[in-house]
Each structure stands twice: as C-alpha cells, then as structure tokens.
Amino acid sequence: MAFWKQLNSIRWRILAPMVLLILASNFVVLSSTIDQLDEQLVLSLKGDLNSETDIVSVQLQASIRELMRDTAWLRGLPPIDGMMRAEANGGIDPLDNSTLQAWKNRLAIIYSEMLSAKPTRVQIRYLLADGHELVRIDRFGPNNSVRVVPVDELQDKSKRDYFLEAKHLPPGHVYLSAINLNRENGVIKQPQQGVIRAATPVYNDEGKLHGVIVINESVDEIFNDLLKLVRPSHELRITNAGGEYLLHPEPHKAFQFDYGERSNIVDDFPELQPLFFSEGGTPVNALETEFELISEKQIVVAKSINHNLLSDSGHLTVVLSADTLAALSVRQNVFQRNAYIITLTLIVALVAGLFVTRYITAPILQMRRSISRRKANLFDLPLPVNAPGETGELAQAFSELLTKLDQRQANLESEIAERKLAQEQVESNVKKLSEANAELQQFNYIASHDLQEPLRTVKSFVELLQKNYADALDGNGQTALRFIIQSTTRMQELIFGLLNYSRIGVDAPRVEVDVQSLLGSISQDLAARIAEKRGSLEFHDMPVIRAQATEVRMLFQNLISNALKFSRDGVPPVVKIFATRIDKGWQFCVSDNGIGISEEHRERIFLIFQRLHRRDEIEGTGIGLAHCKKVVEMHGGKIWVETSTDGGSCFCLTIMDE
Structure with missing residues (x-):
C-alpha cells in the first residue's frame, strides 16, 4: 500500500512525465534525425540522378549535333561540285578534265577516311536525285573493315523515309531520322545495330536537286559512351517519342518495336505516361520536360530532349533510376548509435530527477496540506497567500486572478444586458420606420388621388367657360382662362407623377x-x-x-x-x-x-x-x-x-x- 502511495505522490507524478518526456523527445529527435537523414540521402541520390541525367542528355545531344555538322560539311566537298560539272559537260570536268568516275573515286576516298576516323559511323552514302545510291562506304568488309561497296550491291533508296524527307529540305538543312535498327535490302542486319541517319540535300547551280548525302550513325557506340558516365548502381534507359526502349539494362528489351513487339517504359513506370501520352492515349510533345518519381523502392529522373531540330515530335527521353533502399542502408548504423546515447541519457536523467523532484515538491506538499485543512471549494478557495516562496506567490496570483475573473464576469453580464436593450430599441425603431413608410406611401396615394378630382372639376368648368363664353370675354379674360387650363394641366401631371412615384x-x-x-x-x-x-x-x-x-x-x-x-x-x-x-x-x-x-x-x-x-x-x-x-x-x-x-x-x- 505504501509503495502505491509513493507512486501516486507528487514527486513521482513529476518524475514519471519527465522520464516519458525524455523518452518521447529522444524518440522524436531520433525519428526526426532518421527522417532528415532519409530525406538528405534521397535528395543526394536525386541530385546525383539529375546531374547524371543532365550530363547524359548534353552528351547525347552533342553526339547528334556533331553528326549533323559532319553531314552538313560533306555537302560542300569539291568532288560533289566536280561530279555536277562533269555530268553537265558530257562526263568531263571542264576545269581540270577529270572524269565523272575520277570525282566519284575521290568522293569515296574522303568518305572512307571519315569512316575510319569516326568509329561510331556505320555508313556514308551519296544518293542521286532519283534515290539510287551513287557512292556507299560502310563497315561491312572483312572483320568489320571499311569498304567501298561495289556497284552491283548499290541499292534503290527512293522509298525510304529519310530520303523522301531530305529531298524536300531547303539548302543547308539537315534531316535526322528516327532511331531504329539498321536494315539492308529491307531486312534487319545481324547482329542488330541501332542507327540514326542524318541526311542533307545537294542542289546544283540551277537550284535543282542533284542528290542526298546520308550518314548512318551507330547509336550503340553512343549509348556505350553514355553508360560510362553513369554510376554502376544507377540504371540508364533511353526511349523514343513513343516510350519504346532504345536502351535498357536488359539488352533484349531494346528495339522491340522493330520486330512488331511492345517494350514500353510506360508499362514499367506508369507515372511517366504524361511524358508520352495524354489521358486519351494521344502522343504528346514533351520537349525539354523533366520528371521526378520518388517511391519507397526507386527514384526515377526523366528528361525529354529534342534530337531532331526539324521536328517537334522527334524527342528522346533519358531516364535514370536507382534503388531507394540501397541508398538508405546507412541509417541502420545511425539508429543503433543513437539508441545507445538515448539509453545512457535516460539513466542519468532518472537519477538526477529523483533528487530534483524531492527539492521541488516540498513546498507544494506544504501548500496541499494547507488547502486540505481549509477544505475550500473552487469558487471560494482560501489559499495560503502568506506562505513563503513560490507557493505563496502562486496562491496570491491565483487569488488575484479569481478576483479579476469575477469582475470581468460582472462587466460581461452588464454589457450583454445593455446590448440586448439596444437591440430591442433598434427592432422597435425599424418597426416604427416600416409603419411610417407604409403610412406615408398610403398618404401619397390618397392625397394624389383625392387632389385629382377637384382639379378635374375646375379644369372641366374652365374649359366649358372657354367653349361657351369665350366670345364674351376680352383678350385679358381669354388669356386668364388659358393660364388656368395650363396650370390645372401641370398640376394634374404633377399629381399623376407623384402618384406613380408612390406606387x-x-x-x-x-x-x-x-x-x-x-x-x-x-x-x-x-x-x-x-x-x-x-x-x-x-x-x-x-x-x-x-x-x-x-x-x-x-x-x-x-x-x-x-x-x-x-x-x-x-x-x-x-x-x-x-x-x-x-x-x-x-x-x-x-x-x-x-x-x-x-x-x-x-x-x-x-x-x-x-x-x-x-x-x-x-x-x-x-x-x-x-x-x-x-x-x-x-x-x-x-x-x-x-x-x-x-x-x-x-x-x-x-x-x-x-
């Protein structure tokens, strides 16, 4: 019994909440620390992904722009002008007597040198205005060496989209095709290789289309370079405008659209759908759009970039993702270390609290005994106002507070009574005003109505007098009659207006x-x-x-x-x-x-x-x-x-x- 009494004492009632407060505060601090740590880790990981996404996007755009610059540069090569002069002069260039075949050979040499210097280039071709290949250099020789394609292997590309698009471009423009698998004679070449084609038209001096220069760039090589910019723990994906994979951590999922199969990023990350499709499923143009997805399992950062400057729909999307749980694994060590610190702090606080609460509760216990002896109620509580220390000050302050509250209550009741009286007076005045307005309106109507009858009588008699006795009156009399008629008419109009006004x-x-x-x-x-x-x-x-x-x-x-x-x-x-x-x-x-x-x-x-x-x-x-x-x-x-x-x-x- 004594033990339970001790537990219910003031000292333990102070000590127990203090211990619980320490536990709760430390738990809150620990939780907040863990949450902040998680947040910082997530922000750091997101920042890394954003940085890598920006770097990959810039590098990808730089590679494509380099392809466009090289394509535009090839347009101004001397062999092209030489071929056009030779064709116009029966096969011989009038400037240096070079034959058309000589200029074709020189063009093939330049294309071969560029292909040797640029490992990412797969093919360089010169197509005539009718779409037939005139010169083609590729890497399909022995051991993937650079070769000049024999004439009997040259193909007709007049139906290919890149040729059809490029031949209608103005001079100086470069067309970029969609990224897909390389095909030869309409069949996907094995081993499969993703390519992007840059094409630019060539016009003669008369402004007629002479041919189209086409460069096939291997995106596989570009993607391999991009993967070197990404941390091993991060996964890089690249999609086309429709969300189909061009690059995937699992290689077999890339370029499935070329085989008539679906391998779309929206299936893996439905939250990314707004980057590719509207709610109705219509493709959207998401140029220069960034997207972030943070979940318990993954953090995904996506950025859409325009790789085709001649088409708003030719955009690519770079997507980087990372495992959230792996990034948050460090918090377990932080949690264990803080748990040890909290336990030690709790023991020290408990011992110190026993001594402190004994000192604090002594005067409070004395005040309790004083109140218990007086047996006061809440409204008339005799307090030990003369007690020393904080207890006396507390009792005195509480007594003064009760006095002020009683006075404020009295003032409030008086104010309520005054407001109620004022409200009744306002309602009475409103009622009187309404009655007065109604009476005034009725008066205006009655007065206007009753005034009209004598006026009509006066006017009728005056008009009768004017009609029957006008000849008996001199000019002044007739003028007076007209004035009377005019005045009664105006009076009737005023009364009629007043009557309408009141109605x-x-x-x-x-x-x-x-x-x-x-x-x-x-x-x-x-x-x-x-x-x-x-x-x-x-x-x-x-x-x-x-x-x-x-x-x-x-x-x-x-x-x-x-x-x-x-x-x-x-x-x-x-x-x-x-x-x-x-x-x-x-x-x-x-x-x-x-x-x-x-x-x-x-x-x-x-x-x-x-x-x-x-x-x-x-x-x-x-x-x-x-x-x-x-x-x-x-x-x-x-x-x-x-x-x-x-x-x-x-x-x-x-x-x-x-």
Whole structure:
C-alpha cells in the first residue's frame, strides 16, 4: 500500500512525465534525425540522378549535333561540285578534265577516311536525285573493315523515309531520322545495330536537286559512351517519342518495336505516361520536360530532349533510376548509435530527477496540506497567500486572478444586458420606420388621388367657360382662362407623377428581364420622337437580369426620353447604352451628346420636383429622375451622372443581383 502511495505522490507524478518526456523527445529527435537523414540521402541520390541525367542528355545531344555538322560539311566537298560539272559537260570536268568516275573515286576516298576516323559511323552514302545510291562506304568488309561497296550491291533508296524527307529540305538543312535498327535490302542486319541517319540535300547551280548525302550513325557506340558516365548502381534507359526502349539494362528489351513487339517504359513506370501520352492515349510533345518519381523502392529522373531540330515530335527521353533502399542502408548504423546515447541519457536523467523532484515538491506538499485543512471549494478557495516562496506567490496570483475573473464576469453580464436593450430599441425603431413608410406611401396615394378630382372639376368648368363664353370675354379674360387650363394641366401631371412615384415597386416581384428585348420595345415606342429629332439609339449585347419589369422599363424610358429632350439645337441626339458585369450585379450607362449637366447640379437633379430649366423652355414635371433614383435604390443599386465622351451627360446606374 505504501509503495502505491509513493507512486501516486507528487514527486513521482513529476518524475514519471519527465522520464516519458525524455523518452518521447529522444524518440522524436531520433525519428526526426532518421527522417532528415532519409530525406538528405534521397535528395543526394536525386541530385546525383539529375546531374547524371543532365550530363547524359548534353552528351547525347552533342553526339547528334556533331553528326549533323559532319553531314552538313560533306555537302560542300569539291568532288560533289566536280561530279555536277562533269555530268553537265558530257562526263568531263571542264576545269581540270577529270572524269565523272575520277570525282566519284575521290568522293569515296574522303568518305572512307571519315569512316575510319569516326568509329561510331556505320555508313556514308551519296544518293542521286532519283534515290539510287551513287557512292556507299560502310563497315561491312572483312572483320568489320571499311569498304567501298561495289556497284552491283548499290541499292534503290527512293522509298525510304529519310530520303523522301531530305529531298524536300531547303539548302543547308539537315534531316535526322528516327532511331531504329539498321536494315539492308529491307531486312534487319545481324547482329542488330541501332542507327540514326542524318541526311542533307545537294542542289546544283540551277537550284535543282542533284542528290542526298546520308550518314548512318551507330547509336550503340553512343549509348556505350553514355553508360560510362553513369554510376554502376544507377540504371540508364533511353526511349523514343513513343516510350519504346532504345536502351535498357536488359539488352533484349531494346528495339522491340522493330520486330512488331511492345517494350514500353510506360508499362514499367506508369507515372511517366504524361511524358508520352495524354489521358486519351494521344502522343504528346514533351520537349525539354523533366520528371521526378520518388517511391519507397526507386527514384526515377526523366528528361525529354529534342534530337531532331526539324521536328517537334522527334524527342528522346533519358531516364535514370536507382534503388531507394540501397541508398538508405546507412541509417541502420545511425539508429543503433543513437539508441545507445538515448539509453545512457535516460539513466542519468532518472537519477538526477529523483533528487530534483524531492527539492521541488516540498513546498507544494506544504501548500496541499494547507488547502486540505481549509477544505475550500473552487469558487471560494482560501489559499495560503502568506506562505513563503513560490507557493505563496502562486496562491496570491491565483487569488488575484479569481478576483479579476469575477469582475470581468460582472462587466460581461452588464454589457450583454445593455446590448440586448439596444437591440430591442433598434427592432422597435425599424418597426416604427416600416409603419411610417407604409403610412406615408398610403398618404401619397390618397392625397394624389383625392387632389385629382377637384382639379378635374375646375379644369372641366374652365374649359366649358372657354367653349361657351369665350366670345364674351376680352383678350385679358381669354388669356386668364388659358393660364388656368395650363396650370390645372401641370398640376394634374404633377399629381399623376407623384402618384406613380408612390406606387413604385408596390408588390412587384423580380422576374427575368431581357434588357436587350426591353430596350428594343422602348425604341419602338419612342420611334416617332427619335425620328422627329433625327436621332439614334444604340445598344448591343444587353444582359438578362432579375428585376421588377415595369419599374425597369420606366427607368430606361425616362433616361432615354431625357436624352432626346435635352439635346443641343441643330445636333441630332445620339443615345448609347452600355452594360458591364460588376460584383454581384450589373452597371448600365446611358450616354448622350446633349447639353450636359454642370457638376454643381448633379446631386440636386435626383430630388423630386427639381428642374434646371423653365417650363416654357423645356417641358417636364421634375419627377422623372427622382423616379429613376427610387427604382435603382429598390434594386439595391445607386445612380449618378457624369460627363460623356461626346460632351453630354452619361447616367450610370447599378442593379444588384437578387
């Protein structure tokens, strides 16, 4: 019992977590070290593979470019010009009386010397314009010696792809064929040998094709040189544009496509498929593309390079891989060494912890006894605030904290009560405002409706008086009657405008509104006024919006009518309407070339019954723009006016999404 009590003591409760913390921290450090070591080893291996891939790619490209330079150099040899001169002069060169055969022999000697100097070269040929071989030098003599192929062994290459491609090239260009196995008379030559062919056309002085120079380069020799650049623990693979192997650690897997068999890198490394094929299986051009694949078993680095400068599809892919587990084998030694260090550290920490915890827990045990004697609860805990050392300071700080928390709780409850009261007041004000708006709207409607009846009566009697008793009145009387009729008419228009203003948006739901169609309808309604003014209305590609259809129609009709009304004398009005998508809505602009609006009046014009011109100059009630503003605000937007590019007015408004 005493033993278990000791284990539950404060000292052991401190010591046990400390030991566990040491174990956990060392485990974390060890794991982190191993992970970092693994990461560094993988990064180092990946860096080596990337470096070797770059070196192999550069060397491969250098070999191919050397082949292209040599091919281009052969094009300018004197024997070729000599043969063309001899052919044009009955078989004799007029410059030195050399025969055509003499020039062919000289060309064969030069080709033989190059073949002897370049071990990677398999064949050098000169094909005539019809595809027949004129001169061919190869390494198929006794013991693979260089030989001049006899005339009876020369072949017709007019159907071969490299000849067909090269003969259409402009002067100075070199064609590179795909890499495949060497064939003689259509049959793969044994032992098999991978070759790449470089071909360049030769033109005479008249610009006609005379022949094609072809060099067969052994890629086997090039690949052997590339393998010397790679570490023995790394595996080098080279594929063509379709992913078929040209070089593989297992030689029998290379060039299987020449036998109608499949040996593709995508089958071995499916992750490399994007370098060769799209998701639909279509070949892709992956020029100068790099790819890295890191897995638990292997690290693979691939790089696509362009070996055919005349074709974007003629790329090769260099792939280097290495075994990940072999690179990570060093971590086992690191793990064992760190395990010994952790064990020794744990023993030392355990012994030291026994002494340290005894010293630390003494005042805490004293505080526990004091609290136990007082038997305090959590909310009213009498603490030994006068105790010496850290225990007293801890008790004092805890007491002050409780006091501050109580005060903060009281403040929080008071603030919540105040906010609740403010919320209730806001809701009450909103309700009153809604009721006031409804009453005001009802008042406007009733007042406008009731005012119309006496006005109609006055106007009717005045018109009757004018009709029946106009002859009995002198000129002043008749003028007075006209003024009365005009005034009552304007008053009716104002009341009608006020009535419409109060009705805007009442119980009108938002619906789909095709603004293009809407403006077309307005244009038809205003066709007579537009024709009278000799004006034009332009609008294109208007959107479909959700809005109150009637109100939006009145909005645009008011703006277009104003643009026609406030035109300059002698200048046909041009009204243009634009629409722009904005965040959560649409912005419309109605621009004209009229008289414009000065900046100091641009706010006042949107107030009800506000006019900038006398009625005898331009007719109107002064309600139209106030009407427009109310419609726009009902749709969550705003309206303003600017100066248009034509010097007139440009009314811009926004209608927000529902």
